[in-house]
Amino acid sequence: HYELIPQTTLAAAEASLRDEIGPYIALLLSRADAQVERQARRIETLKARAELQQGRLTRPDETGKASVSSSVRRRRLAGEDKLRARMVRQRKEALRYGLERLELEVLQKERELRRRLDG
Known part of the structure; x- marks a missing residue:
């Protein structure tokens, strides 16, 4: 069983609902944007840290050859x-x-x- 509601009452209810929840929606959207930006910064930080760690992993190979002569010096x-x-x-x-x-x-x-x- 459905009742018919006049168009003006329906429009007023829609406007009231929009006015009531509009600020909350804007707040949620701004929070979501801020979270997306934080995650993007975190991704950049993690990428940079990974590059740094990768550089550290390749460095021992370069210094490994010099460690032989340095080990002889250390014994002295x-x-x-x-x-x-x-x-x-x-x-x-x-x-x-x-x-x-x-x-x-x-x-x-x-x-x-x-x-x-x-x-």
């Missing part, structure tokens, strides 16, 4: 000198890692700036 070092050399190597690796992270951060900031200027 005694006690305190070994410790000092190890600390210097660790510091060097830490600095190299820090530099790579900063370079990655710079690339990411450049991408974000380009995206903001283009968008």
